[in-house]
Amino acid sequence: MRSSTALLFDFDVIPEAKVRPVSHSSHGDVPSLLKWTGSKRSQAARIASFAPEFKRYYEPFLGGGALLYLLGTPGSVGGDIYEPLTEFWALVRDDPAHLIADYSRQWAALQKDLPGYFYIVRDRFNETHRPEDLNFLMRTCVNGIVRFSKKGDFNNSFHLSRKGMQPSRFANAVYAWAHRLKGIEFRCKDFEETVSDAQDGDFVYFDPPYAGNVQRYIGDLDVSRFCRVLDELNRRGVKWALSFDGVRGETAYDYTIPPEVYRRKELLDSGYSAVSKVLNGPVEMVTESLYLNY
Ligand SMILES: C[S@@+](CC[C@H](N)C(=O)[O-])C[C@H]1O[C@@H](n2cnc3c(N)ncnc32)[C@H](O)[C@@H]1O
Structure with missing residues (x-):
């Protein structure tokens, strides 16, 4: 498990206290x-x-x-x-602050280099399969939908008109999910x-x-x-x-x-x-x- 004090990037973490609570009704919406x-x-x-x-x-x-x-x-x-996916879910459960900080930092880098930064991350993901990079690609690719080549590489393109989900909105969804995932086991x-x-x-x-x-x-x-x-x-x-x-x-x-x-x-x-x-x-x-x- 990664510690939120050992962030890959030194970007500010959006604390849970600053995000809007999401209802957890079993009949309610599932946050995207x-x-x-x-x-x-x-x-x-x-x-x-x-x-x-x-x-x-x-x-x-x-x-x-x-x-x-x-x-x-x-x-x-x-x-x-699919291992990057089960690793992603384990990260949401164990270290939501790390995931949010990573996304905030990558989203800021994207705003300075549109769409170049997206393709840097896509190439890196296809080499290393970091779950944080899968997350970044999913937030910024066309319609946010995963797509793979026959070889198994992530090959969806950057969603030009959107510039990626706002970090504060992302933080809101991550904390709602983190609450739901406590005590849940993930198996690849x-x-x-x-x-x-x-x-x-x-x-x-x-x-x-x-x-x-x-x-x-x-x-x-x-x-x-x-x-x-x-x-x-x-x-x-x-x-x-x-x-x-x-x-x-x-x-x-x-x-x-x-x-x-x-x-x-x-x-x-x-x-x-x-x-x-x-x-x-x-x-x-x-x-x-x-x-x-x-
Ligand atoms: C239809 S999607 C599940 C969608 C999910 N119910 C949702 O709401 O997002 C099917 C999933 O099965 C996974 N999968 C494919 N073959 C599998 C296998 N043999 N064993 C376990 N998972 C597999 C894929 O990676 C994919 O994530």
Whole structure:
């Protein structure tokens, strides 16, 4: 764990006392911190309303963690295969002041060198994978959405008209999240390993990547292995909910979840596709299914 006294940069820290408190109602909004592709932020409260009582909560495809914000309690587990992301979340939990100071310093450097500084950080991130740099890129890239090349490099460009999120606004979101993440464990693991110690009475929310969307994620999904894991959780008495398939505009992303694996399927309207907007494609309605084993 990094100490806030050992800052990389000697920029002033915005103290928690100076930021506006954010409500933590389990039905309220999830403050926007990391806009990951496939984010469930706008539907998080709806999905959370299907959650059963549980002992321990698991979110093994964490991304931007919208559900973790609403459902996480001390002892919960968030997992993702992408290490800079799980390191970022651990930093929010353990040292929010460091993250805010780092962003404030980098944001100031950006204002003096627009957009050159963005590309310096992007090259550095693709070499070193520092979570602080991932954070800076996410705050300043086009529409704040992560995008990778086939090689796995971050390749989204600078959002020219925006100049990056104001540090005070960022500080506000970081402290709200830091409160929610106390006592939560982060694992940089494949989903199967993350849920391997889930037991009777625990609850898992799965939000795997769309198979058609591989270039926007690190890692691909083998659907038959995934279904074997669901089946194994059924045997162990672990409850789970799964966001999957759906229809985007004219395109159906209907991958088969065998009916014997789940009990119920709810159709949720998830609004318009953020990815289509980023790619300047047509804005399309997206419908998603929520599969439940209870
Ligand atoms: C659809 S996103 C999750 C979005 C998240 N629910 C949110 O609201 O932001 C899927 C995530 O799964 C991760 N992932 C992909 N393959 C994985 C695997 N085999 N095991 C664990 N995580 C994986 C990706 O890095 C990505 O962060």
